[in-house]
Amino acid sequence: MKKYTDSGKKDTRSGFGAGLTELGKKNEDVVALCADLTGSLKMDEFKDNHPERFFQVGIAEANMMGIAAGMTIGGKIPFTGTFANFSTGRVYDQIRQSIAYSHKNVKICASHAGLTLGEDGATHQILEDIGLMKMLPGMTVINTCDYNQTKAATIAIADHFGPVYLRFGRPKVANFTPEDQTFEIGKAVQLQEGSDVTIIATGHLVWEALLAAETLNEQGVSAEVINIHTIKPLDKDAVLKSVAKTGCVVTAEEHNYYGGLGESVARVMAENNPSPQEFVATQDTFGESGTPEQLMDKYGLNAEAIVKAALKVIARK
Amino acid sequence: MLFVPPEEYVTFDTENFNTMPDISYLNDLIIQVRRDILRQVHKVNSGHPGGSLGCTEFFVALFQVLMERKDGFDMDGKGEDIFFLSNGHISPVFYSVLARSGYFPVNELNTFRHINSRLQGHPTTHEGLPGVRVASGSLGQGISVSIGAAETKKLNSDDHLVYTLCGDGELQEGQNWEAIMYAAGNKVDNLIVTVDYNGQQIDGATENVLPLGNLNAKFKAFGWDVMEINDGNNLTEVIEGMKEAKRKTGKGKPVCVLMKTVMGNGVDFMMHTHAWHGKAPNDEQLEIALSQNPETLGDY
Numbered sequence: 100m101k102k103y104t105d106s107g108k109k110d111t112r113s114g115f116g117a118g119l120t121e122l123g124k125k126n127e128d129v130v131a132l133c134a135d136l137t138g139s140l141k142m143d144e145f146k147d148n149h150p151e152r153f154f155q156v157g158i159a160e161a162n163m164m165g166i167a168a169g170m171t172i173g174g175k176i177p178f179t180g181t182f183a184n185f186s187t188g189r190v191y192d193q194i195r196q197s198i199a200y201s202h203k204n205v206k207i208c209a210s211h212a213g214l215t216l217g218e219d220g221a222t223h224q225i226l227e228d229i230g231l232m233k234m235l236p237g238m239t240v241i242n243t244c245d246y247n248q249t250k251a252a253t254i255a256i257a258d259h260f261g262p263v264y265l266r267f268g269r270p271k272v273a274n275f276t277p278e279d280q281t282f283e284i285g286k287a288v289q290l291q292e293g294s295d296v297t298i299i300a301t302g303h304l305v306w307e308a309l310l311a312a313e314t315l316n317e318q319g320v321s322a323e324v325i326n327i328h329t330i331k332p333l334d335k336d337a338v339l340k341s342v343a344k345t346g347c348v349v350t351a352e353e354h355n356y357y358g359g360l361g362e363s364v365a366r367v368m369a370e371n372n373p374s375p376q377e378f379v380a381t382q383d384t385f386g387e388s389g390t391p392e393q394l395m396d397k398y399g400l401n402a403e404a405i406v407k408a409a410l411k412v413i414a415r416k
Numbered sequence: 417m418l419f420v421p422p423e424e425y426v427t428f429d430t431e432n433f434n435t436m437p438d439i440s441y442l443n444d445l446i447i448q449v450r451r452d453i454l455r456q457v458h459k460v461n462s463g464h465p466g467g468s469l470g471c472t473e474f475f476v477a478l479f480q481v482l483m484e485r486k487d488g489f490d491m492d493g494k495g496e497d498i499f500f501l502s503n504g505h506i507s508p509v510f511y512s513v514l515a516r517s518g519y520f521p522v523n524e525l526n527t528f529r530h531i532n533s534r535l536q537g538h539p540t541t542h543e544g545l546p547g548v549r550v551a552s553g554s555l556g557q558g559i560s561v562s563i564g565a566a567e568t569k570k571l572n573s574d575d576h577l578v579y580t581l582c583g584d585g586e587l588q589e590g591q592n593w594e595a596i597m598y599a600a601g602n603k604v605d606n607l608i609v610t611v612d613y614n615g616q617q618i619d620g621a622t623e624n625v626l627p628l629g630n631l632n633a634k635f636k637a638f639g640w641d642v643m644e645i646n647d648g649n650n651l652t653e654v655i656e657g658m659k660e661a662k663r664k665t666g667k668g669k670p671v672c673v674l675m676k677t678v679m680g681n682g683v684d685f686m687m688h689t690h691a692w693h694g695k696a697p698n699d700e701q702l703e704i705a706l707s708q709n710p711e712t713l714g715d716y
Contacts (some may be wrong), residue, residue, distance in 0.1 A: 162560045162594035169564020173492050173572050192554050201541045201551045
């Protein structure tokens with residue numbers, strides 16, 4: 100088994116901030132917009148370095164999306180920053196018409212996704228955003244797993260022409276992917292090789308999947324772990340290649356089981372190689388207040404839940 | 417039916433931006449555009465003739481006289497004035513004037529709202545129609561998009577203007593007021609937003625559906641430079657009014673033009689009512705409407 104080490108817990112949103120800072124220095128066309136959450140999104144450094152390219156729009160997300168769409172006309176690459184809830188559900192029609200349908204080169208960068216936003220509660224914890232965004236034709240959907248990957252993804256999406264939804268979170272989590280990684284949109288990363296079950300995880304659940312694989316290994320179960328950072332376009336080949344070997348899948352995500360990664364994987368399998376699947380995801384529910392750990396435990400989104408799901412899906416083979 | 421061959425498209429001489437086409441030609445063009453609007457919606461038995469007819473003079477003035485435009489079309493629109501239509505449902509007038517200003521063949525108006533057409537019910541960039549820079553139709557988004565384009569012009573040190581048209585009923589959408597607040601707060605002074613102030617919307621008079629209140633005072637209170645055009649169906653008044661609006665740009669404030677128009681203008685039975693907001697004329701009604709606007713430059 101490969102050994103992964105946490106180089107020190109860091110928040111993925113800081114990875115976004117660091118990526119944006121680097122982009123600001125190397126690409127003059129990159130502009131950033133924020134709806135009164137500059138500190139939360141870690142956009143301060145970009146703002147300080149390039150005040151002329153930073154646009155504070157106030158608490159007006161719909162207007163922010165429209166302005167971002169318009170700024171692409173003339174060649175700018177706008178990065179919008181606010182919480183995931185206000186980046187998607189609140190402004191769905193603005194994204195749909197002015198950005199996605201109009202095929203504008205806007206990068207929608209969303210922090211505080213999922214339950215791990217914590218104490219603010221369900222009003223701010225969106226668990227439907229992956230579904231909302233992946234349903235939009237032409238939209239690329241990315242959910243990164245740690246600081247290093249979020250930084251790499253932020254830099255990479257500037258070179259991809261077209262609308263992108265980049266999802267990350269608030270809490271400090273294990274930082275275990277390489278600092279110097281090349282981020283390739285749409286390309287899954289195999290983290291563990293295994294033969295009994297495939298665990299396909301995204302976002303904060305990737306680290307949990309690695310922990311689960313260790314526990315399973317101790318029980319004599321060989322788990323393959325795949326980090327799917329790009330939910331759309333999905334790396335179909337990686338999914339099918341692994342399932343051909345293991346014969347069953349656990350998907351793990353900090354999102355509702357409707358509309359999430361699990362459904363995308365299920366569709367690929369249904370069309371090509373129907374196989375048993377278990378979903379580690381929220382069960383069509385809103386969140387609530389609590390610490391991130393308490394919430395992930397209560398809603399079954401951790402290593403323990405992945406282990407249970409793996410044993411269950413293996414028994415169904 | 418006359419087809420206007422490409423070599424006869426009316427194009428604007430970019431070397432002489434300020435050369436105004438002959439007024440009698442412009443008056444002919446206005447009548448021809450009205451015919452285009454009526455024939456487009458009639459053929460497919462759908463679309464929005466009322467608002468389109470009301471804004472004919474504005475579109476003709478904008479594309480033939482006011483805007484500094486490059487030949488051809490590219491999405492970025494650097495080094496030229498650009499236009500956004502927020503109330504996308506008045507696509508028939510937009511398409512007619514774009515075609516007759518040389519953006520695409522006039523006979524393509526035949527495909528309006530048909531399957532496999534670039535002339536979608538509401539304008540879109542999706543099919544690559546020259547002249548369209550953003551999809552619109554879901555209301556309330558055009559001012560925001562225009563602000564973005566105006567901010568990019570400033571970043572690019574491009575001193576050309578961004579023009580926007582939106583409906584009056586459309587101002588009931590809250591996003592407009594976010595945008596209106598932003599534009600003043602950030603001194604977006606290379607932007608002219610014209611409001612098609614016809615007082616009508618699909619369900620009836622704006623006054624009965626949801627009163628807009630004093631729009632002039634509202635824009636002013638948000639920090640805009642506001643002016644009015646009392647007869648938006650009088651070509652000279654539109655041209656002079658918009659020239660004045662242009663003079664107001666670059667002075668630290670976004671510019672709003674409240675342009676009073678008559679919905680359905682130019683067809684007597686379509687005027688002063690919301691009835692033709694989203695309804696096409698039948699064969700008989702078309703004949704009457706066209707007889708009030710005899711062919712000038714040639715039908716497509």
